[in-house]
Amino acid sequence: MRSFDYERATTVEQATSLASGQHSMFIAGGTNLLDLMKLEVLTPHVLVDINRLDLHTIERNDEGGLRIGALVANSVLAADAQIRQHYAVLSRALLSGASPQLRNKATTGGNLLQRTRCYYFYDTASSCNKRNPGSGCSALQGRNRLHAIVGASEHCIATHPSDMAVAMQVLRATVEIEQPDGDLRHVPLQDFYCLPETTPQCENQLEPGELITAVHLPAPVEKSYQAYRKVRDRASYAFALVSVAAVTQIRNGRFSHVGLSFGGIAPKPWRNLEVEEMLLDEAPSEALFEQAADCLLRDASGHGDNDFKIPLTKRTLIAVLNDAARAGDIE
């Protein structure tokens, strides 16, 4: 690991000002950052430890939802009584990620900002446009089993690895960000991440020095069916090949609410409005589900090793929709 200066922030203002320098980074749980620093994929000159900031609580917000502090541990969030009861999809997604030990350290803010698990991004001897802009992408012609089938560009086909973010997106979460000048801004999670296009090194809307202080969830969709289905190479402790987060509601035999979000298939948590609209107000049927899955995957393309993700995503979505239909009218 390269050497760096270590600073411990005690106030949010201090944290954002310390991190405004060009080679400064925040450290929260450290479970992704230190992994990457050991491999020298990341070489910050200054690490700003934010663990002593007062961002560890889950509180009710003005909209009847919840404000989740950026330092709430993934395990604590998954076990929170309100989350388990009203936002089950989030609890399930968190519990499907990493291991209990990692979840005890991993934080809400850090999880959103974890980097891709593309093997070439991790290997400093390989070309990678995300790690070293302009150097090329080794995954295009290489091993790309984990890689994206939608939303990628010829510059980068990496996926975003977070399970939590997929669930937060289906719940219509908003990211609360403190700017170095002390102002707060709120960005819907759905607009928070960027697609790679020609600049895969830019992954999200954060500007230098900006700190995620919380994630807001709106009031829960009452009496909804919520599920997180994660398909992976091992039964546990593995990243998603494909995952589907769903929040649905059926009234009088028709979908009265449809929220779907997908992990493992795109450079960011994936959402397709056309698919949701296609299902809304319709009666569940196998034919409808087929049609929805085909719409989702209309522009999908594999890169060799990951071709299998196209039929896998289709089958996983249909399975989740069938479960939702089986759960039926929830009164």
Add this chain to the structure above:
Amino acid sequence: MQTLNLRVNGEMHELSVDVRTTLLDALRQHLHLNGTKKGCDHGQCGACTILLNGKRVNSCLTLAVMHDGDEITTIEGLGSSDSLSAMQQAFVKHDGFQCGYCTPGQICSATAMLDEIKDGWPSYVSASLTDTPELCSEEISERMSGNLCRCSAYPNIVNAIAEVGADKS
């Protein structure tokens, strides 16, 4: 170099470390507590599991300087060779280890896991998120999935944990 205080297995220690030192390396190299093992050094094997303020974590993916004032329990703190903890005894009784490299992390992990169940924390395999989780083998396997073992001592580990869990409840 940075100085920090750690309470390890009930004893205060003042350390002076390079800021790059992980908590794992501080325990092994500065405090000579070699029970905690370094397997992968990247959060993938669980050999370095310790209890940090009562919660299990991988000590390889955190810096010692981030833990000034924290309370740490390692395998040495759970029991000694003449007074093994219940979990340590159960691992011996059920032959839940072979190479011994992964065992300290597994025992720390298993010890903390029983508290998580007691607190009602669900897991990925819990059928209901709101009911109290049961201590069945499926739950034990899922909850121990962060601790790998190549010699396949798994059934014996599950039996050891089930026995201690049943005694506790």
